[in-house]
Amino acid sequence: MLTRTWRKFCSSRIGRSIFRVGLPGSDLERARVGVSSFLLHIQPVKVQSRSLKFRTTFGLGLILLYLFLILIVTGVLLMFYYVPSPELAYRSMKDLEFVVTAGMLLRNMHRWAAHLMVLGVVLHMCRVFYTGAYKPPREFNWVIGVVLFLLTLGLSFTGYLLPWDQLAFWAITVGANISSYAPFVGEKVRFVLLGGNVVGPSALLRFYVLHVVLLPAGMAFLVAIHLWRVRKDGGLARPAEPDLIEEEFAEFELPPEKTYGLMELARGSSAAVGTAQEDTVFSWPHLVFREILLLMLTVAGVLVLAIFWNAPLEEFANPAHPPNPAKAPWYFLGLQELVAHSAFWGGVVVPTLLLVALIMLPYIDTKPDGVGVWFSSQRKTAILIFSICLITMTVLTVIGSVFRGPNWDFTVPWHPNVEEH
Amino acid sequence: MQLMLGWWAAVFAISATVAASVRFMFPNVLYEPSLRMKAQRPDDYPDGATFFPEHRFFLMKNGKQFRAVSATCTHLGCTVNRIADGSGFRCPCHGSVFDASGAVTSGPAPKALAWYPVTLSRDERLVIDMTRQVSPEEQLVV
């Protein structure tokens, strides 16, 4: 019924002017719809059926894209009520919570989608690592991915200050002070980040501008390049094709009435030479259907979180009384745990080393072994090193999140925390 | 030759723009609590420690002697709490402990708490200058 109406609309004059092809019925139309529609031309006309299997990627990259879209939509809506000045910021939070219709729901969605995005970026990175998908020719896309990871953290961190409650104020105070331990430029970086010496109105304004303009713009730009390169590098990384079995072709006579001319010289062999028959399917409907399904699942997941759990809002920021313990956002708690031992090592040396290692990774590990295979046995050393770093950071983060109580003493999560002042 | 000149002009124009933009991001005037602060008269404060929340320091009074110690933890800038019996300060964030003279006794803080000079203004009010640091022994006697 719906399909029939849609087909009717598409074949009408107006419908044809908008959609050109309409609902495709034949392979030719499936190919045409892929190149004639702006949204669909972003993906190839045909995809490897291997890429569509859920366990190849767990859909992580797409989920991240959807989370980013959810964050943009909810974020723009929140901007209609939010004022980036200390007193008004906190009041807008209260307004969203109590007087704006669906305000709390939007704020919750924004908050949980943001947390999920940080988590998702880490998981996505693990997926790409453990399937060896950063190897040539995809090295630079990995680097872009690392930058996207940093942008995600930056977006989350700048957003953290905006509610201007105790949680926000002290997380940013602690976080910003970590940067002042960087040699030579540390103090300057902190000063320019906060627009002053303390977390105050100018810091809030700066974080706001970064959060709603600069970082999202940079993110959108790099996401576009990231996706573009995935396509240009031939889609998802996959194991090398088995060698082509030479087929015997029958000799055939050229028909005499046909003339041939040299049209163009191209480097290398043409795409189809020397490869076996590819196992591909049309993007429409196979890929498009999965994409829409995943979008619906992602939105549903965020909605469920937002309906059942409220984003925290503590009392109005009070520079005189840090909460005990004062914690950075959870994804920085691994670092804060290190910082609790030594600010220089935890705040500067370790993160810098990790970052450099991540960026250098595809240029150090260039052997084409194990591409497109989960936990390939040909890459034991790389997998071991990566896993050790990953597990260490995870353990530190978990300790910092749940096993640290007042005065940063070791506690157990089920122990009632008593605030002392 | 002329092409070279063009390149240099372009490089110069771009770097000047970048430099100006970077400089632009450093504010010249800060709307923050001033670093020199004028408090009340010496007699207006009780013996012991008084906390100034906006400027985040403790004014210590001992009879006729005045000193001022910063309440900003040298580790990552949390506000330290004074231990009830006056034996020192404790930071809630990562557990640094400072003794009564501000020196670190345990925890990750790298430096002692700063002491600020206290002076008397001409209208007989206490002035705390947070731009300078003094040794913990230095005090104002009125």
Ligand code: FES
């Ligand atoms: S800020 Fe005081 S111990 Fe870390």
